[in-house]
Amino acid sequence: MNALEIHGLSAGYGGQPIVRDIRLTVGTGEIVALLGANGAGKTTTLRAASGVLRHSGKLHLDGQDISGVSAARRVALGLAHVPQGRGTFVDFSVEENLRLGAYSVTSAQRIQDDTAYWFGVFPRLKERRAQLAGSLSGGEQQMLAIARAMMTRPKVLMCDEPSLGLAPAVTADLFVLLRDLAADRGTGILIVEQNAHLTLEIAARAYVLEHGEIAIEGSAATLSRNSEIQRAYLGIEA
Ligand SMILES: Nc1ncnc2c1ncn2[C@@H]1O[C@H](COP(=O)(O)OP(=O)(O)OP(=O)(O)O)[C@@H](O)[C@H]1O
């Protein structure tokens, strides 16, 4: 069974359609890339899937229909979203952000355990646990955004441009982390990225959005060899 299944999803702003008839799946522990030019509708797709943007179409999370479910409930059911631009609560401390991420978790013990776990993964965050999130560096904020999203132990994590503004070495570390999350925890990951090179290295499959519709889909290996993809996203002249 797929962790996330999206069928016929359409969404837009102010009555104007932006993405149309999106169909995509993410398996358990699978990393799937969503590629596309600026303005193609990648962020809109993730916002609709997370439920913060009204949409038509069907979504299933681990087989459960979540199409009519609120954004907060989707998080509680296991669909996490790290929005473009990170989305930490800048006026709250690092530790408070982790607790806020776990707002749907009722076990205090589990919140404590998971906070300790993520401080182990990101010692830089532990050192800065009392610091306001808004005063963290870009890379540290990205770490916090992912750790915060993971506090619910999601089945599927949707990340919108996690490498934005990060140095190459930090991005490389982040991608290793995402790969480990998928492999070790079975988290399905849907990743939107400008860095198509790195993304296709860790992804099993990819979809390419063009003008709000899925134009190309396939295995990451196949797409890496596709001359259109190479020209548009990988900077390789055919
Ligand atoms: N709140 C909004 N109101 C009106 N139009 C919007 C809104 N947000 C996005 N759009 C428009 O929807 C289209 C798709 O935007 P979206 O943010 O989904 O693109 P994207 O693929 O994520 O691009 P990028 O790579 O630049 O992040 C764009 O033309 C954008 O101008």
Ligand SMILES: [Mg+2]
């Ligand atoms: Mg975007």
